[in-house]
Amino acid sequence: MFRGIDEVDWASLRHADGSAEDVPGLLRGLASADPAERETALDRMYGAVHHQGDVYDSTLACVPFLLALAVREEVRDRAGIVELLVSIGGPEEGGGGRDEGGDGSGGGGDGSGDLAARAGAALRAGADVFVRLAGDADAGVRRAAPVALVRFLDRPARVLALIRERITVERDDRVLLALAEGLGLFARRHLPTGDAHAAEAVYLLAALSGPPHGPALRLAALGQLARCAPELLPADLVPTVVRLLRDRSGQRVHGRPAPHGPGVDTLAGRLRRLRPSDEEGSRLLRTLHSALDGRVADRVALLCGQLTSPDALDRCNAVWMSAGLFREWRAGVAEPVALIGAQLGAEEARLHDAAVAVLVELFELALPAADHLHALVSCRPEFRIRHRERGAPTLGGPLKALARAGDARATPVLAEVLAGPVVPHDLGLVIPHLGRAAAPLAPALRRRLARVRLDGPDTHERAVPLLSALAALGDAESVPSVLRLLRGMPDGLRLRDAVTGAAVRALGVFGGAAREAIPDLRGLLKTGCAVAAADALWSLTGEADAVVPVLLRKLTEPGSGRYRPADAADVLGRLGPAARTALPALRRMTGSGEASERAAAACAVWRIAGEPEQVLPVLRAAWVEHPRTRTTIAGCVAALGPGGAPLHDLLRAELMSPRRHRSDSGGYDSHDIHEDEGLLRVCRVVPAREGGG
Incomplete structure (x- = not known):
């Protein structure tokens, strides 16, 4: 099975980590009698030779040897080799389903398109191997063979006959x-x-x-x-x-399967240990949910059926599947969310943890589960704080979910946490979601801020959440503590600018009660916090002449940071006509290569000049092509009131869309649902105004 392996000039071939001279050892490792060596070799094949789906010249050179390994009955774990071959063959043609993996790139590495095509051709040329494997004595190999048959045997009649035959005898x-x-x-x-x-x-x-x-x-x-x-x-x-x-x-058979042993710390091993306890059931229902796609009512009803199953594994699978639905679709989620909340009392740790993980991401949508969350944090103090082996403690998931949902019952529980010896550094981050219901926490938050070390290694972690919380509460009595922090931090403190920015934003919120900070804010207009300082100074004094030149400089200053031009444009837009001198620079910025900058600049021009004609094409294009800009644009339209009418159609259409605005943008952020719900709240302002007037 390794005939000719030493005749290949592996040193001249490449993989993700450079020279492929180690590949012969990996191929031999796949045939080892030692399970740990086999797993390590397979892990390395995915980690270097077929890194992230890429096809290199060394990957192509491996195909004949992998095919030879796959048919040798004495080789163990051949199912993994067949799965590797299927992956090397590239994603399913025609854009296969999301549950089948692949990004449609067809491989990677230099000349990847040609190499991927050649790899596919080599697998089709060797497809008779998969015909043999369809009836292999190893059930794992037989499980891996059907997809390979369909993908690589270019004789439809033969493929269908083989599958039909196997169904009758399997x-x-x-x-x-x-x-x-x-x-x-x-x-x-x-x-x-x-x-x-x-x-x-x-x-x-x-x-x-x-x-x-x-x-x-x-x-x-x-x-x-x-x-x-x-x-x-x-x-x-x-x-x-x-x-x-x-x-x-x-x-x-009821009960959990025997847990995987610690094994070798490889990627393949870690992924196997992370699989659902009932991987088969998870795949069956995940495939169905994926296929139903936009049939949201059916999917919600199906989730509710899964979540009321007598079997805990079925319910656990359902909890994780619900997360995908909630992230992508603006569904009526009250019933499944309440059922997820009911899982918090489950004895199975995996089910409980899954429910907490999903509810934490839902923010206000978690309210139907609030009774369950409150009951849990009230009677189980251990769920209020999460102590980690490394790093500072954080809020426990159930308490964080309850507070993020905006449930006022989180306030007394947070007060108890604040009174304790250990206060999670992220506690302040949930306060804004409670609104005025968190007002009773202000004195304790204020005292905590007053005790933050000015030169500590964790000043940033401790101060910023507290500043955010006090700003959200509008607690003007905290001005002395904020100024202490602002004035006392030494130069060179880690993340000093982040702490200064949070302090400045808080002072801007406090309004007239923070007037004693005006000299401090003026002194910050030439620092890295200039945008935040200018915004706060405008809030306190209304002095456009003092802040517009600073903001204008930040629009055009080289090296001012990836996001600062958009931040400066946002502030200029809030100044309105007082920022007319910035219009030429803002108009130029509407041609920026950054979508966030184009949208922020166009919104600012509209709010300052009151003439939408020049910027409407920019805003419409950004709305469609860059969904991340929609919150900025919708906020501008809402702030303009009747003057925003030229874009009211976009907001109405957004309210009618069943899909979340960033569901197709790639990647995933744990705040995506919350941001989308915020966008919808802003969009609802327009029909509400029109309906009332």
């Missing part, structure tokens, strides 16, 4: 699920071409979705039908799925 339930997945992939690949075999595959899936087949196979077939032939789904889809899920759970 006795391993997990392999049957993989065969159903292979059928679905086959149908999605060939339906667009009009191939008659695709219709046969759909017919076979429909047959597998009904009796007398077992519940797991029926669930798998329904998930694949939803992706390729949704018109064939039963009218009572949700009740059917919930019933099948419970039948499956009843057949499964």
Whole structure:
């Protein structure tokens, strides 16, 4: 199986970490009798030779040896090798489902497109290997083979015949699920071409979705039908799925599987240990949810069915699936959120932790679970503070979720935490979400701020959340403590500018009560905190002549920081006509290469000049092309009142959209849901005004 391996000039080939001279050892490691060596070798294959899906010349050179390894019965863990080969073959053509991975890039590295194409061609040339593996004695190999067959054997009739045959003789339930997945992939690949075999595959899936087949196979077939032939789904889809899920759970051996041992600390090992306890059930329902996509009412109903299952593993899977729905869709979530809250009392630690993790991200949408959260933090003090092995303690997830939801019952619990010997550094960050309900906490927050060391290594971590909280409460009595911090921090203090900026923003909020800070603010106009200082000084004095030149400089000053031009434009916009001298620079900034800068500058021009015609195209383009700018633009339109009418249509359309505004922007931020809900609140201002007037 390694014939010719030493004839390859591996040293001249490359992978993610440079020379590929270590690859022969990795290939031999995949065939080792030592499980730890095999796992380490596979981990290294993914970490270097096929790093993040990239295909290098060394990856291509590995394909013949990997194919040879896959068919040698004496080699252990061959399923992992087959999965590696499928991954090297690239993502599913035609933009496969999100649950199948891949970003559609077709590989990476230098000349990646050509190398990926050549790798795919090599796998298609060796596809007879996967025909043999479809009937392998190792069930794990048989589970990995169907997708490889569909992907690489370019004979549709032969592929369909093999899958049909394997379904009739297979006795391993997990392999049957993989065969159903292979059928679905086959149908999605060939339906667009009009191939008659695709219709046969759909017919076979429909047959597998009904009796007398077992519940797991029926669930798998329904998930694949939803992706390729949704018109064939039963009218009572949700009740059917919930019933099948419970039948499956009843057949499964109850209790958790034996935990994975510590094993080797490899990427593959860590990922395996992070898999759901019921990975099969998770995949079945995740596939169905993904296929249902925008059928939000069905998905919510399905989640509620999952969350009321007698089986804790089903409920745990549902909690994690709900997170994906909430992040992407503006669904009516009250019922599933309340059911997630009910999981907080579960004895299973994994289920409890999953519920907490999801609720913390929901902010105000977590209110239907507030009773459960309050009951937990009231009777279980250990959930109020999270002590970490490294770093400062933080608020416990249940208390953080309750406060972020804006529930006033968090206030007395936070007061108890504030009175304790250890105060989490992030406590102040949840105060703004409680609004005036947190007012009773102001004296304790003020005392804490007065005790923050001015030269401590953790001054930033301690001071900034407290300053944010006191600013949110508008606590003017804290001015002396804020000024103490502002005036007393030594030069060179770590993150000094961040602390100064937070202090300055607080002073701007306190208004006339902070007038004694005016000299301090003037002194900061030539520092890194100039934008914040100018904003606060304007709030306290209304002196446009003092602040506009500073802000104008920050619009054009080289090296002023990635975000500061947009911040300066925001402040200039709030000054309104008093900032007319900045209009030429702001108009130039509407052509910036940064979307955030274009949007901020266009909004500022509109608010200062009151002439939207020149900036409307900029704002409309930014709204559509860069969803992250929508909060800025909507805030501008709302602030203009009737003058914002030229863009009211965008706000109305946003309110009608079922999808969250950043769901397609790539990446994920834990504040995405909260930001989207904030955008909707701003957008509602316009119809509310129009309806009232």
